[in-house]
Amino acid sequence: MSHLAETIQAPIQTTPAHDSSVKTSTDLHGKVGKTIGTPFVDDPRMTCRDVDVFYGEAQAINKVGIDVGCNEVLAMIGPSGCGKSTFLRCLNRMNDTVASCRVEGEITLDGVDIYHPDIDVVPLRARVGMVFQKPNPFPKSIYDNIAYGPRIHGLTGTKGELDEIVEISLKKAGLWEEVKDRLAEPGTGLSGGQQQRLCIARAIAVGPEVILMDEPCSALDPIATAKVEELIAELRTQYSIVIVTHAMQQAARVSQRTAYFHLGSLVEVGSTKQIFTNPRHHLTEDYITGRFG
Amino acid sequence: MLYDYLLPLLLVLTAAAFMVGRKRALRMAADYGGIRQLHSLPNHYGSMMALACLLPALLLYGIWLSVETSVLDSRIIHELPPTLLSQDAGAQALIINDIKNTVSGNVTVNQDASIEAAAARYQAIQQKSRSAMCIGLLLLAPLSSFIAFRAIKPAFRARNVVEGIIRAALLLCSAVAILTTVGILLSVIFESIRFFKMIPLQDFLFGLSWSPQMAIRADQAGSSGAFGAVPIFAGTFLIAAIAMLVAIPIGLLSAIYLSEFASRGFRTVVKPLLEILAGIPTVVYGFFAALTVAPLIRESGGFFGLSVASESALAAGLVMGIMIIPFVSSLSDDVIHAVPQALRDGSYGLGATKFETVRLVIFPAALPGIVGGVLLAVSRAIGETMIVVMAAGLAANLTANPLKAVTTVTVQIVTLLVGDQEFDSPKTLAAFALGLILFIFTLILNVIALRVVRKYREQYE
Structure with missing residues (x-):
C-alpha cells in the first residue's frame, strides 16, 4: 500500500499549500495510510484496535484504532459519509440493529471486549449511553422518559428512589428548574433544546460510564446549542463523552481531543488545540480550513 | 344505419x-x-x-x-x-x-x-x-x-380552458360518489320515517321481542308483528364481540411479529399471504362457518356435555374474527411501521431489549392508531352479512350465551327483503329502519376511528 500511496503522491503535492515533508497522502481509493498523532492514551476507558466495519460488501470503517480516555470529551469530525457516526455506533453496539452490518477488530470497555460472545448488549448499553442527532423523547411524560431506563434495568426498588434518580438526572442535565412543575406532561411537548437535554438526562439516569453523542446539536438553535455545550462541559467531570459533530467550532469549544475521519479511515488524532491550530495531515488542514467537506 | x-x-x-x-x-x-x-x-x-x-x-x-x-x-x-x-x-x-x-x-x-x-x-x-x-x-x-x-x-388561454374543463370533470366524478351516498341515505331515511309512523320509535329501539311476521289480511291469525330491535342488536354485538376477541389478539400480535421480529424474507412471504385472507369472498367464509365450524363446535360442545345450537353465535363470530384478522394486522402493521426509528434507537440505546422496546415504547406510541384500526374493524364486523346469514341463524334470541343461535341486523334485513314482498307493510319497512340504525352506528364508529387515526398521525410531525 505504501508504494501505491507514493505513486499518486506527486499530483496531490503539486498543490503549493502542502508541505510534502510532513504531510502524508491518500491512495487511489482515497484510503488513508497510518493514523498520525496520538490516538492512544494512558488509562483509557475504552480502546479500539483495528476496527473494520462492513455494510454487506461495502467497507465503511477501515482499521481504526483509538482510545477514549476517562473524563475527557473526544470529538470526532470529518466530512459527511466519512464513517464517524458508524464508528460511534460501534462503541455501544447500536450497529447490531442493522442486519447487514459486520464489525471486526477489538473494542474494549474497561479492558473487556464488548464484542465477545459472552457480552450481552443490554448491560453494555446501560454503561455506554447514547444521545441521538434528533431529540427522540418517547411519547410519554417527562418523568416516565427519565424513569424508563432505571425501570427496565430494575435499578430502583421504591418509588422514592426512582423519584430521586429522576430529579438528580434532570438536575445534572440542567433541566430540573424548567420542568420540575410539569413532570407529568409529555416529553414531546418540550422545545427542541429541552427535548435534547431530556434525552441526555434519560441517558444519565441509567448511570453510564461513557456517553456517545451523535451530532446532538444539529437540530437545535444557537441558544439551545450553547446550553447543551455547557452541559457537556459539566458532564465531563463524571463521564467520558464521545461526540460526533459537523460544527468545528463546537468541537473546538467542548472537546479535549479531536479525531479527524476521512473516507472510513482515522486520519489524525491529537489534542483539540493542536488539531485546530497546527494540523499535521494535509487532509485535516483542508477540512478545518474549509477547503472541502 | x-x-x-x-x-x-x-x-x-x-x-x-x-x-x-x-x-x-x-x-x-x-x-x-x-x-x-x-x-x-x-x-x-x-x-x-x-x-x-x-x-x-x-x-x-x-x-x-x-x-x-x-x-x-x-x-x-x-x-x-x-x-x-x-x-x-x-x-x-x-x-x-x-x-x-x-x-x-x-x-x-x-x-x-x-x-x-x-x-x-x-x-x-x-x-x-x-x-x-x-x-x-x-x-x-x-x-x-x-x-x-x-x-x-x-x-x-387554451390551457386555462382545458384545465378548467378537466377540473369540472373531476368534480363531477367525486360528486357522483357523494350524491350516491346522500341518495342512499335519504331513501333509507324516508322509508324509515314511514316505518316509524306505523311503529313508534321507542317500541323499535327498546322493545325486547322481534317477530316481524304481520297478518296480511285482517282475519289471519297468529302473526301480530313485534318490532323490538333489542334482541337483534344484542345478537349483532355478541357476534361482533366474539369476532373481535379472535381478531384483535391474533391480528395485533401477528402485526407486532411481522413488523418488529420477522426477518425481511419471512415478512415478504407472510404479509401477502395474510392479506389473501382478506381477499376470500365472505360467502366462502360463510359456508366454511356453516358447514365446517358450526358442526365442529356443536360436536365438541356435545363432548363436554354442552348443548350447542347448530347455528351458534360462536361459529359465526369465530369465522368472522378470522376474516377480520388481516384487517387488524394490516392496519396495525402500518401504524407500528409509522413509529419513528428514532424511538426504537432511543430505547435500544438505553439498553432496552426488543420486547421491552415493543411493550413500553412502540406499542404505547402506536396505540391510538391501533385503536383506530380496531374501530374500523368493529364497524366491518357489525356490517358483515354473508357469514352471519349462513351461520348465525334467524331466531331473535335475547341471550348472551354464545352457544345459542342469535340473529343480527344484517341477517334480518336480508330475510325481510328477500322474496316477494309488499313495500308498504311495517315488515319490509322495518328493514330500512334497521339499516338506518346500522348506518348511523357504523358511521359514528368510522368517524371516531378516522379522527383517532388522524390525531395519531400528527403526533410525530
Whole structure:
C-alpha cells in the first residue's frame, strides 16, 4: 500500500499549500495510510484496535484504532459519509440493529471486549449511553422518559428512589428548574433544546460510564446549542463523552481531543488545540480550513 | 344505419379536431415567431378543439335521448285508436309497454293488430327522430369545432380552458360518489320515517321481542308483528364481540411479529399471504362457518356435555374474527411501521431489549392508531352479512350465551327483503329502519376511528 500511496503522491503535492515533508497522502481509493498523532492514551476507558466495519460488501470503517480516555470529551469530525457516526455506533453496539452490518477488530470497555460472545448488549448499553442527532423523547411524560431506563434495568426498588434518580438526572442535565412543575406532561411537548437535554438526562439516569453523542446539536438553535455545550462541559467531570459533530467550532469549544475521519479511515488524532491550530495531515488542514467537506 | 356508427364517428371527428387545433397553433407559433409566443402548448389548443367538438355533441345526444322517450310516448298515445285508449294511467302504461316490447321484438303472445300497427308507427317515428339527431350531431360537432378553431390565437388561454374543463370533470366524478351516498341515505331515511309512523320509535329501539311476521289480511291469525330491535342488536354485538376477541389478539400480535421480529424474507412471504385472507369472498367464509365450524363446535360442545345450537353465535363470530384478522394486522402493521426509528434507537440505546422496546415504547406510541384500526374493524364486523346469514341463524334470541343461535341486523334485513314482498307493510319497512340504525352506528364508529387515526398521525410531525 505504501508504494501505491507514493505513486499518486506527486499530483496531490503539486498543490503549493502542502508541505510534502510532513504531510502524508491518500491512495487511489482515497484510503488513508497510518493514523498520525496520538490516538492512544494512558488509562483509557475504552480502546479500539483495528476496527473494520462492513455494510454487506461495502467497507465503511477501515482499521481504526483509538482510545477514549476517562473524563475527557473526544470529538470526532470529518466530512459527511466519512464513517464517524458508524464508528460511534460501534462503541455501544447500536450497529447490531442493522442486519447487514459486520464489525471486526477489538473494542474494549474497561479492558473487556464488548464484542465477545459472552457480552450481552443490554448491560453494555446501560454503561455506554447514547444521545441521538434528533431529540427522540418517547411519547410519554417527562418523568416516565427519565424513569424508563432505571425501570427496565430494575435499578430502583421504591418509588422514592426512582423519584430521586429522576430529579438528580434532570438536575445534572440542567433541566430540573424548567420542568420540575410539569413532570407529568409529555416529553414531546418540550422545545427542541429541552427535548435534547431530556434525552441526555434519560441517558444519565441509567448511570453510564461513557456517553456517545451523535451530532446532538444539529437540530437545535444557537441558544439551545450553547446550553447543551455547557452541559457537556459539566458532564465531563463524571463521564467520558464521545461526540460526533459537523460544527468545528463546537468541537473546538467542548472537546479535549479531536479525531479527524476521512473516507472510513482515522486520519489524525491529537489534542483539540493542536488539531485546530497546527494540523499535521494535509487532509485535516483542508477540512478545518474549509477547503472541502 | 348512421345511428349505429354515430359514436365512433364522433370520436373520429374529435381526433381530427385535435389534430387541426394543434396544427393551427403550431402554424400560428411559426407566424408569430416561435412557440413561446403562444400562451399555451399546442396540445392545449388541440385538446380545446377536441373538447369543443365532443362536449356539445355529447350534451345534445344526452338531452335528445332523455326527451325522446316522453315525446314519442305522448305522440303514440295521441295516435292510438280510441279502442285502446284508457282513462286509467296504469292500463295506459301497460299498453305503452306492450308497444315497446313489440318494437324491441321480445313478445311471446300474439298481439292485437292495433298494437302491432302502433308499434310499427312507433318504430317509424323513432327512426326519424334518430336520423334527425344524427344529422344534428354531425352538424353541431364541426360547427362548435369551427368556433373553437376561430378562437385559437397566440394570446388565447387554451390551457386555462382545458384545465378548467378537466377540473369540472373531476368534480363531477367525486360528486357522483357523494350524491350516491346522500341518495342512499335519504331513501333509507324516508322509508324509515314511514316505518316509524306505523311503529313508534321507542317500541323499535327498546322493545325486547322481534317477530316481524304481520297478518296480511285482517282475519289471519297468529302473526301480530313485534318490532323490538333489542334482541337483534344484542345478537349483532355478541357476534361482533366474539369476532373481535379472535381478531384483535391474533391480528395485533401477528402485526407486532411481522413488523418488529420477522426477518425481511419471512415478512415478504407472510404479509401477502395474510392479506389473501382478506381477499376470500365472505360467502366462502360463510359456508366454511356453516358447514365446517358450526358442526365442529356443536360436536365438541356435545363432548363436554354442552348443548350447542347448530347455528351458534360462536361459529359465526369465530369465522368472522378470522376474516377480520388481516384487517387488524394490516392496519396495525402500518401504524407500528409509522413509529419513528428514532424511538426504537432511543430505547435500544438505553439498553432496552426488543420486547421491552415493543411493550413500553412502540406499542404505547402506536396505540391510538391501533385503536383506530380496531374501530374500523368493529364497524366491518357489525356490517358483515354473508357469514352471519349462513351461520348465525334467524331466531331473535335475547341471550348472551354464545352457544345459542342469535340473529343480527344484517341477517334480518336480508330475510325481510328477500322474496316477494309488499313495500308498504311495517315488515319490509322495518328493514330500512334497521339499516338506518346500522348506518348511523357504523358511521359514528368510522368517524371516531378516522379522527383517532388522524390525531395519531400528527403526533410525530
